[in-house]
Amino acid sequence: MKTPREILLNRHRSAGPKLDAVRKTALATAFPRAGHNAEPTAQISGPFALRVAHVLWRELILPCRGIWAGLAAIWLVILVLNLPSGGKPMRLAGSTSPPDQQVLAVLREQREMLTQFSEPIAPSPAIPTRTPGPRSELLQTTTLV
Amino acid sequence: MLLVSEREQLPVREARAGKPEAWDLLFKRYQLPLYAYVFELVRQEQTSLDIVQETFINAARHIGGLRDDDKFGSWLFGIAHQKCLQHWRKLHPEQVPIDPEDEDLPELDAGPEEMLIRKEQEEEFMRLLDELTPPHRAVVLLHFMEGFSLEEIAGITGTQIGTVKSRLHYAKKALKKLLVNNKP
Secondary structure, eight states: OBOHHHHHHHHTGGGHHHHHHHHHHHHHHHOTTGGGTOOOGGGOOSOHHHHHHHHHIIIIIGGGHHHHHHHHHHHHHHHHHHGGGTTOOOOTGGGSOOOOHHHHHHHHHHHHHHHHHHSOOOOOOOOOOOOOOOHHHHHHHHHHO | OOOOOSGGGOOHHHHHTTOHHHHHHHHHHHHHHHHHHHHHHHOOHHHHHHHHHHHHHHHHHOGGGOOOGGGHHHHHHHHHHHHHHHHHHHHOTTOOOOOOOOOOOOOOSOOTTTOOBOGGGHHHHHHHHHHSOHHHHHHHHHHHHHOOOHHHHHHHHTOOHHHHHHHHHHHHHHHHHHHHHTOO
8 A cells, every 4th residue: 555645756766867967967056166165156255246247147147048149149130131231321312313403493593592682782772852942942933833 | 964854854944054965955855756746747757857957956046035944845846836837838828727626625634644545556546647637736746745735735836725625625536536446
């Protein structure tokens, strides 16, 4: 007679050597300096910046290494695609067709009008002012009418 | 020297202090039940070995997340269970493990050590286990292999205690039926 636990464990006992290897790998990964009485990776000592870098590497990079690798690959593809153009921006102005003659004529006309408007306005000739004659002359004219 | 004889005497405090030999003992203690649990859920040898290894590494790195040293076992199985779920979701992104009925039923009395199975019933027991849905199987395995309490199983599987209770009831009922039918 066996308990369910015994039956279940006996069923998988053959995996023992592989599990021993798994255990050793896990220990070596979690405690890289285990042979030298090391501290766990969670308590790494050293300068603050090093510890921060280690934590970032462990928490940010390692768990999503697939994603980071994918991003790196995408950037590589972008760089490779960008190489034939020599990294210079394309000259769009040079590739455009020459402007139409009509447009040029209109532009020229507008420019001329602008020049005309912007020129200083010449003063109009002054109307000659008539200086009134002597009072006696004025009286003579009135009596004649 | 550190010795593992009983569940209560696990060198968890030493492991917290970062002693590799303590971790070695803990891993030795749990490697087979953990593997058996994972294998019965994912059914692939290499995947199961990978999950056990990742569970060990995660445990060593995140031991700070364990609140109660006495709960080390259920905490470790909880990590493994999450990894099994991740594997499941990767294989079947649109499917959720089937969970047929979650009735609130009374718990059957027989404990994990009280149920004894004869040699000729072993194959039938394993067949019965295979027929259970993954959520039911997980509960039964946790109950029979480590004798976890309902609260601990609920914590490991991330379900309500009532759900665990009904799943266990369902599975134990089926097992009892098997044992009664096969009585000489």
